[in-house]
Every structure is written in C-alpha cells, then in structure tokens.
Amino acid sequence: MSTRLAKHGRLIDRSKQIDFTFNGKTMKGYAGDTLASALLANGQVMMGRSFKYHRPRGVVASGAEEPNALMQLGTGDRYEPNQRATTTELFSGLQAQSQNHWPSLEFDVLSINNKLSRFLTAGFYYKMFIHPRPLWKHVYEPIIRKSAGLGAAPDAELKDADTYEHFYFFADVLVIGGGVAGLQAAKAAAASGAKVLVLEQNSYWGGRAPVDGGTIDGEAPEAWIEKTLAELRAMDNVTLRDRCMGSGVYDHGYALGYERLTDHAPGQGGPRHRLWRIRASQIVTATGAIERPLSFAGNDVPGVMLAGAMRDYVVNWGVKPGERVVVATNNDDAYRTALVLHDAGVEVVRVVDTRETGGGALMEAVREKGIRVELGRAIAKVKDGKSVTEVAICAQNGEGGAREIVQADAVAMSGGWSPVVHLWSHCGGKLIWDEVTASFRPDPERPPLGDKGQGFVVPAGAANGEFGLAALLEDAAVAGAKAAEAAGFPATTVAAAKGESVAEAQMEAVWLMPAKADVKLRMKSWLDYQNDVKVSDVQLAAREGYESVEHTKRYTTLGMATDQGKLSNINGLAILADSLNAEIPQVGTTTFRPPYHPISLGAIAGEARGEIFQPIRKTPMYDWHDRNGADWEPVGQWRRPFAYLRDGEDRHAAVNREVKNTRENLGLLDASTLGKLIVKGPDAGKFLDMMYTNMMSTLKIGKCRYGLMCSENGFLMDDGVVARIDEDTWLCHTTTGGAEHIHGWMEEWLQTEWWDWKVYVANVTEQYAQIAVVGPNARKVLEKLNAQAGGGMDVSREALPFMEWRDGQIGGFDARAYRISFSGELSYEIAVAASEGQAFWDALMEAGKEFGVMPYGTETLHILRAEKGFIMIGDETDGTVIPQDLGLNWALSKKKEDYLGKRAQQRSHMVDPDRWQLVGLETVDGSVLPDGAYAVGEGVNANGQRNMIGRVTSTYHSATLGRGIAMGLVKHGPKRMGEVIEFPGTDGKTYKAKIVDPVFYDKEGEKQNV
C-alpha cells in the first residue's frame, strides 16, 4: 500500500497540514501536495474506473499527461468534472469525487463490461450503428449511455460562480516551459535585450531536473534553478509566469497561455483563470519529455506507474508507492527510480530489463545496492485487481510462458521518453524519427513558418530530443540565442551552464512485452488508458484494413480522449506499424492540435459573458420604454420593445390593444433602429441603380421609393425606403440590424468593383431618433404640436403627399418627416437629432393624449404589416427567396440593363414556374397557423415522406380582423386562390387553411393615402 514517507518531499510543507475529502471521506495532506500525491499518501491507490470496461484504475503519471486519475471537484456552482488529480494542487476543504462508476468506486456493477470486452473492440460504435434501429434504440444506446462517459455534467441551471479574463501580451521571445532548458534558453535570449516571457505550467520551476539528479555548474540542480530564477527576475525585459501553461501555438507567432490563478486558493478573489493571448516573434518550446508506458498485460492495474512518476512521488511529495516494487524497463533512466525507492526504504524486488546486455553505470549502482537485476526479462502479466498483488515475469523474447511469480504491490515501468513536440507541431512543425531514443523529435529543417517564410519556433532541451543534462543545457542556450537573433536582436554568446549527469547505455525499443505476447495477454495490454484501447484493438483495426494512422485513430479512438494520447500515441503507432509490416516513420503521427491540455471554457469566454457578452445598442428613448412596461426583444444587437405591458396584461392582450389602438386612434413606434445610410456623389444614382432592383437614379428630389436589394445570387437580402435628398444625395433606409451589413455591402462594391465611381457612403443610423406616428389621428397630433409652437411644417395631404418627405420644424423640433407607411395607416416617420429624440417623443405623448396615443412594439409592427401583406426580410425571406417569389415584380426595373442579382434571376431554376410563391393563408376555423409549418400535398417522396407544397412564413392573430392570418410560400399559390390546403402541426393536429390574397386589410390602400 502507498503511504507517506517520514523523509523526502521537497515540494511539501509538513508544517501545514490540510484536510480534504475524497468520496466524502476526510483525508489529510500537506501544503504543496497535489490531489494525486495526497491520495497516495492516504493509501488511496485506486482513483477511478475506466471509460469503457470500468476497470479499476490508479494514477499512472504525475503531471498533465495523466490519463486515469480524473476527478469531479467542488460542488454547486463551482463543480467541475474530469479534473486531473495530478495537476490539482491541494487546498484546505477540497472536495473530490471519483467518477465513471456506479454505485461506488469499490463496487461498480458495470465492471461487468470487463467480461464483455470481446464485444467492445475497435470500431465498436461503428459496428453497432449499422444494426437495425430498434436494436440500437432499445439495447445499445441505453447501455452505452450508462456505461461510457467521464464525469457528470454540471447542473445546466447553475452558472459558473467564478470569473475569467483575457490578457494580451507581446514578446520578442516566448519560452514555453520553465524547466532547466527553458530557464537556460530564457537567460540566453534575455541577454540580447529581447523582451522574454517564460511560461511554466507547474507551481514550481525547474521541471524534472531536481528529481533526476546530476549537477549544474557543479551544484545540485535546485541551486542553479534558484540562482537563474533570481537573475531572470531581476531583468526588466523578462516576465516569468508559473501555473501558466503554453497551450497552443498558432499562425504567425500567436500563442495562448492558460494561467490558473486561484484553482489552488479558492476564495482568494480575482479571476480564476486567465487566457494569455500572446504574439511572439519567436517561440522556444522547452516542453520536456513524457515517459512511455510498457505494453504488458495488466499495465493498467492500480499501482502500476510510470517509473519517472513514481520517482516524482517519492522525491517531490514524500510518498512511497508501495512496500515491494518491481521495476520494468528498456532503458537506464528507470534505474534512477530503483535507486530512489531503495533510498526511501522501499524494497525493489526486481528490476526486469528487456535488454540482454543490460544498462550502464546506473544499473551497476543499482546492483551495488543488492537489488536483483534480470536482463532480457519482461513482465508477462500483472494480476487483475484493485491493486497490484502479483507480477509474472518471463523472457522478453517469447510469448510469455515459463513465468516466475513475484509478490509486489507496485510496478514502475519505463518504455523510454518521448519529446513533447505538441507545441512545435501545432502550427506545422514537422518531425523526424530518432532511432536512438525511439521517438519523434522536431526536424530542425522544417519548423512552423511565419509571415516572411521564416521559422518561428525553436525547440530546446528534452523537447528537442536532447536528454543528458550537459547536452540539454547547451542545446537550450543555443536555442535561446537563436530565437533572440531571429527576433532581430544582436547575437550573444551566453555560455551554457555546465551540466553533468550519469552517462546512459543505449535503450531498446520495446513496443510489446513480451515481444511475442499471445492474444490473451495482448487483450489486457493497454495503449490508451483513458479510452480503453488495447494492443489487440489496434491490431484488429489493421486486420480490418485500417492502414492510415488517422483512420485507425478514429476507428479505435486511440489518442482521442481528453489526454489526447500523451502516453499512448507512440506505442499505438508502433503496434500499427508492426501490424502493417511498415516502419514507424512511414506510418507517421496523427495531427497535434491545440490545446496541449484541456483548458476551461470559462477562460476561452473570458469577460464575454452576461451583460457584456456583446454590446447592447439602445435607442435614445430606451429608458422611457423601460420605465413604461417594455417587454424587451433582441433584434440584432438592439433591444426593441416587443410590446408595452400594462398592469395585469399579458403579452397577447397588450399586443391586441396596441394593434387596435393604432388602427383606430394613434400609435407611436420607436423606429430609430432602422438603418440610415447616406449615399452621396456624382455617381450615387448610377450606383444605387446597381444596388437596388428598382430605378433610384430617376427618383425626384423630395420623393421616397421602396427598394429591394438582392445578392449576386439573386436572393433578396434587404429592403427599405429610399429618399432623394438633393441632386447627388440619397438616404437609404435598411432593416433593423441591416445597417452595418448593407453599409459593408455597398463599400465592398465601391472599393472592389466600381472603384472609379465617385460615391461616398456614410452610416448615420445613430445620428437620428426616428419615430413613426401612425393612425387616423397622426396628422392631428402633428398639427397640434405645430400650433402650440406657433407654426411649422405643413403636414397636410397636399403639402406632404404619400411617399414624399420634407425638412422643417415640427413642434419646434428640427425634423425630417417621411410620409411612408409600414402599417397601411396614415403615417409619418419623423427623424430628429438623436439628442432630441426623447424630448420629441415626450411632446408627441403629451400632445397625443387627447387623440388616444399609445406606444406600440415590434409585435404590433409585425401584425400591422402582415395585415397589409407587406413582407418582412427574415420572415418571408431566408436567403433562398427571390423578389419574384413574393410577387414583387413591380419593384424590378425592366429598364435597367443590370443590377445586382439580375443575371442570377434569369437562371433556369429562378424562372421555374414551380417555385413556391407568396400567398395569404386563412385558417378555416380562425385559429392561428403554427409558425414554420409545412403544407403537404398528394403522394410521397422517395423517402416515403409526404410531398411538401409550401410553408408558413408569418403567422399572427389579427386583432383587427379577429382571426388568425398568415403568409406563406405555396407551390403555384397565386393560381390556387380559394383552395384549402393542410398543414400538419408538431402537436399532432392538422391545420386547414384557405389560400387568399396576402393583403387582408384595406386592399385599395385608401387609409394610408389620406
């Protein structure tokens, strides 16, 4: 059993004891512990259940690469699943729960999957999907849902209680990794004067060096690390951040850092995570290396750990992994673990080294301690269970027979080390296969390229495949200097610190243990722990014809878990290569994609949540609306009143009241959100003739015209009223939310197609408050205001006819009045300066009292226009509708040779008489048609679905008519007036509606023209 040692533990503070809970049980740890080290110290070797088979699992690594020890942390609005115990710093009150088991970690009924493993092989999901639907629905899906999965999702109703932020940083040289290589590279780069940022994912600096031993400049590595840190901290051009992981390298020197500010100290205040958005001229990746597991049967039993991780637990956290340990290795480094364990008083019962010739000086040192070392030997099998009990040892070069059984409670394994090449590779850095270390390392000839075609990432140290302390430090010093020089700083010659470490004998590539393991063993030899992928799965995929590594990855899910295969990828590739009789470099790697390690969604969102997720645009009368019952509706970034609710009213009642009052008395609409673009210049008329389907150049000064805009595809994209202001000036209204888009659209054509045309476009939307004064009493209220002011604009029918505009004064306000109507009533849209909008609104409300004035919202606007059969962009149009579909042929100029969309509207499909066309729809019983409902016709299509012949585009209850009205697009619609068609609803009912003229109210248009 694992337990706390009386000595060792360079990172823990034994004077600060901490209480935490695991599955509700209170445990004790020390400041400086990770959750993983604290659990081990409490004898908790088993930490979770595996994804597919629910096998017992323990911690296998000591850092970000950990695949097994995933925890659910916290509760309520600070609950988070799938957090690594190895990267979770212990704090007082930490609450952790293991996951993926039921009912408990110890007794999991679904571990029966373990017995069904032969049915859950590679491609399981693909193979199940092709079975008939009922089997899938009733058998497989429920089983998979229950059994497969990680931690429970947070409560959807709760909001994350923490805050997050983004931070921008510009560096000449970004160094990712604060181990001895990163520090050495930073020192070399900083000496040139370059601005250097160094990121370290852990809370401590120096990486593995203090654990692995050796000397730097004649001292213990820790002394050099402290000294170098002090030097770097004293430099103005160096910034150091710990608990900040370099998470991704992107185009042109962009990089992301993920800083965990308060994960280890909740309640400290301030943001929890900070996303660093970094631009660097050059990036040094000093990201170290990750140890590979060995593929033997039972290599996932709790208590089997990477040798380097086991060493970390002893040296860093004073935890011994067990009482009797077997060490299995193909290289010299694992002997360091044997020495550390021996020194800590742990019995190393055996070192099995696959190499017939054994190792070098480290092996001799182990033998000198009296530890039994066996060469050419392997682990045949670790007995299944919740912890290690028995280890079977056999010859490496065999099938696993002639076993010797030894009693042990932990196993340290080392399959060699792989450089962490992820960040090098994120933006296209290529790899080469290194025979000596049996790993991929960066190809210095093919780095990721920047905007000038220059390499912008320089790997350093172990991440570059340099493992001995001396070589590693020299490589890092060169990398740092090279990066600074490439960033434009003078070349410097900072001498590398002198590293000394024990020379190591050549390792041996071992991808399967024993080399000819039989199928029973291979079915228990794990490659990807988190996704439960075994050697036998990859071999099966190869047998089934999967030759590409990318396909095999997806078929077997190898490397697709949240650890992205940090431990498993090389082993899996090697097994695949062997199965295909290919060389590993020919098989290649899968693509490395950021982030290096999962980062929180909160950090990605940063401050952009809640009220500041996006700006809210408010009209000048926003506050008045808010005080007067506005039921807000988002329209683009604007907020518009849907309706104004009075006491005791619901939305429906309020809308009916507003509709009737506007038709019968007087309504006010805040129309300020409508886009207003000034188009000006000698060629403005010619330009607008291209933009709009109608002729705008011939519009007389003082007049208005309703216009349509189409894309080059011919589809309707915007509409609005255009007013001719003077000889070379037009004012174009766009839809709410269309202003920026249409402004951009006009700019695009002016800048990229007709750049010699003399036209300027200005978006003046927010310069004006615009109020629609609508209803039979509209003129009366304006005349009253003018009378009160002692004169003003003549708003009579004769002086300001329908579809004209005038500048002047209304009620003492400088105003521009447009006689346009989107309601069919007598209507003036009046624009005043934005700063006077509220005052003008107040004046209208006050003067309008005797005329029954009421404000109305967007729903009333919609109903009024639908009663008149006016289309609404976004309702009647959806990007596939042309003006001809909507009966708007009258707005398509026949005289113009060209306008945007004209050519497209001549294409065969556009002139197809079978296109669905706009009609009005009246339910037979007066009810309201469901929005978006489809009309069905005779017969069925090739899929056996009923043929569709139309759909509802707008549907409302009309208070004016006392019944449901709708518009829709129907095949041959205008020719089928009076026909009743059927609309099956999602509620199981079938709605019947009669095809009618889309103009339901005042067909002659008399009311607006008075």
Add this chain to the structure above:
Amino acid sequence: MLILECPYCGVKAEETELAAGGEAHLKRYGPGSSDDEFHDYLFMRENPKGVHFERWRHANGCGKWFHAARCTMTLEVFGTYPAQTTEPPQEICDKITAKRPGWSWREFSDGRKSSAA
C-alpha cells in the same frame, strides 16, 4: 491568427481585425453573359495548396478592402496591395516566383503567372 499589413493604413492587422472575402481578382459577369460564365463567376473558386490571392477587409480598422498574396500551406505572406486592381502587382508576382519557382494560380491577361514568364 494571421497577421496581414493593411496597405492603406499600414497597420499590421491581426485576423480578428480583418474580414475574409474569398478569392481575389474575380471578373464579374452580369446580364448578357452565358450560363457557364455566370455559373463560374458565382460558384467556381480556386482552392490551391500553395500560392493564393485573397480579398480581405480591414473591417475593425480603416474599413478598406485589400488583397493578400500568401501561401495557404506555409502561411507565408508575399505581400498585400490595394483592391483597386484587376491583377496582382508585378513586384509581388516576382517575389512569389523567386520563392516558388513554377507556381501557378490563374492566367492573367498578359500571361504572367509563373517563373517561366
């Protein structure tokens, strides 16, 4: 997150400041064009692995459209230039030729497109 220098305001703009506008140097076909011409204008686009000419707008900056010549594979940028032209400037073509002998993208009116020219 590309960086492209806006040829109008000189700002080295990050991708978040820019709006992509697809392939550059398309010729517009309107009424009177054949179905094939119009179809190609609307829908057919180069999608090279290598040298490409693209339209970009400095949307959150000066608002101007410009063109960028870059390599879609290595992300190298050969140059940016104003959008008020039907063909890439000779100096940019020369620069590309120097770096990508034999490159081709589309025939321009005077036939220049590759190192052979």
